[in-house]
Amino acid sequence: MSSASSQALTAYGWDECLENDFTRYRDAGLIPARIAAVDRGRCDAITETGPLRADTTTVEGPCTGDWAALRPGGRPAVAALLPRRTAIVRASASGESRGQVLAANVDTVAITVSMAEPVDLGRIERLLALAWESGARPVIVLTKADQVAGPAEEAALTEQVAAVAPGADLVSCSAATGAGVDIVTAVLTGTIALIGVSGAGKSTLGNALLGAEVLATGTVREQDGKGRHTTVRRELRPLPGGGVLIDTPGLRGVGLIDAAAGLQRTFADVEGLALDCRFTDCAHDSEPGCAVLAAVEAGGLPRRRLDSYRKLQRENEWIASRGDARLRAERAGRYKELSKSLRQRYKIEGKKR
Numbered sequence: 001m002s003s004a005s006s007q008a009l010t011a012y013g014w015d016e017c018l019e020n021d022f023t024r025y026r027d028a029g030l031i032p033a034r035i036a037a038v039d040r041g042r043c044d045a046i047t048e049t050g051p052l053r054a055d056t057t058t059v060e061g062p063c064t065g066d067w068a069a070l071r072p073g074g075r076p077a078v079a080a081l082l083p084r085r086t087a088i089v090r091a092s093a094s095g096e097s098r099g100q101v102l103a104a105n106v107d108t109v110a111i112t113v114s115m116a117e118p119v120d121l122g123r124i125e126r127l128l129a130l131a132w133e134s135g136a137r138p139v140i141v142l143t144k145a146d147q148v149a150g151p152a153e154e155a156a157l158t159e160q161v162a163a164v165a166p167g168a169d170l171v172s173c174s175a176a177t178g179a180g181v182d183i184v185t186a187v188l189t190g191t192i193a194l195i196g197v198s199g200a201g202k203s204t205l206g207n208a209l210l211g212a213e214v215l216a217t218g219t220v221r222e223q224d225g226k227g228r229h230t231t232v233r234r235e236l237r238p239l240p241g242g243g244v245l246i247d248t249p250g251l252r253g254v255g256l257i258d259a260a261a262g263l264q265r266t267f268a269d270v271e272g273l274a275l276d277c278r279f280t281d282c283a284h285d286s287e288p289g290c291a292v293l294a295a296v297e298a299g300g301l302p303r304r305r306l307d308s309y310r311k312l313q314r315e316n317e318w319i320a321s322r323g324d325a326r327l328r329a330e331r332a333g334r335y336k337e338l339s340k341s342l343r344q345r346y347k348i349e350g351k352k353r
């Protein structure tokens with residue numbers, strides 16, 4: 001660390017590697033900051049000397065979790081965003097082909113699933129695809145263990161969920177009794193994003209991790225068990241034992257965008273079976289020699305899982321094809337813009353000193 005004051009940012013995930021990458025920004029008089037929450041044209045930024053409001057009008061698409069190079073002074077402004085290590089991207093609610101970044105530089109995506117309601121396996125698969133695609137490590141956190149009839153029921157639920165989550169860690173807890181919270185705390189590391197439908201218990205779990213009633217929690221409506229979307233703002237807070245927590249608003253119907261790799265990881269079992277299909281482009285529909293269909297017939301692969309796989313594949317491809325040319329051009333363009341502006345900035349700032 002170049003200065004003792006950067007210690008304050010360590011609690012927010014700042015490390016040697018980021019500091020090294022930041023040298024040139026420091027030399028240009030910029031300071032590092034982590035973006036906690038974003039509004040129109042402004043953001044809450046955490047700096048070495050505390051939080052402040054900063055202008056974001058000169059950078060494109062800042063989001064919670066981004067590391068930024070900030071120009072300090074009377075009117076602080078974000079001069080550049082550091083390259084993202086990971087990004088959680090969903091299809092934007094408006095149905096545009098452009099994705100919406102929910103959080104950046106997340107290390108662990110905690111997919112919260114309430115055990116108090118019937119478990120929706122398809123939704124878990126969808127969130128897993130989103131999580132794998134982001135580049136972060138997904139962990140499934142089964143919440144409200146106190147609402148399950150007994151250990152046998154909990155074991156059955158856990159097994160059911162584990163079967164749709166190959167390669168992902170799975171833990172269960174009750175924020176109400178505190179059972180399992182210590183294990184959840186140990187398994188969730190680095191910058192953690194809690195995702196899951198409204199009412200899944202994200203804020204309650206967040207409070208348990210924080211060891212304080214910081215996040216607003218909602219009362220679940222009696223009739224339908226759905227939450228009331230009490231979380232209105234994405235925020236970022238350091239955890240007492242290390243790590244950083246991002247609490248996002250409930251993701252009721254998250255759409256996938258450009259998530260082919262995420263789907264591959266999520267359905268690693270199906271993808272593995274598909275290697276033995278006669279045709280390499282087998283759609284596992286009615287093709288002869290389909291190893292996936294054979295596994296379904298033999299009872300080795302649930303029909304539901306194959307249907308879910310195909311449905312999410314189709315959805316992802318549809319969005320990809322709809323937005324294809326435009327989206328790709330946009331993305332490529334934005335990357336070019338970004339690196340161009342960074343290079344220019346470096347040169348310009350470099351010449352000044």
Ligand SMILES: Nc1nc2c(ncn2[C@@H]2O[C@H](COP(=O)(O)OP(=O)(O)OP(=O)(O)O)[C@@H](O)[C@H]2O)c(=O)[nH]1
Binds near residue numbers: 143199
């Ligand atoms: N019995 C029990 N209830 C819980 C537990 N965790 C959360 N709840 C309750 O579930 C309801 C919803 O919890 P929240 O933490 O607000 O859910 P959320 O996922 O943050 O919801 P949004 O903010 O709307 O996205 C609240 O009434 C909580 O008290 C638990 O471990 N056991």
Ligand SMILES: [Zn+2]
Binds near residue numbers: 283287289291292
């Ligand atoms: Zn096949």
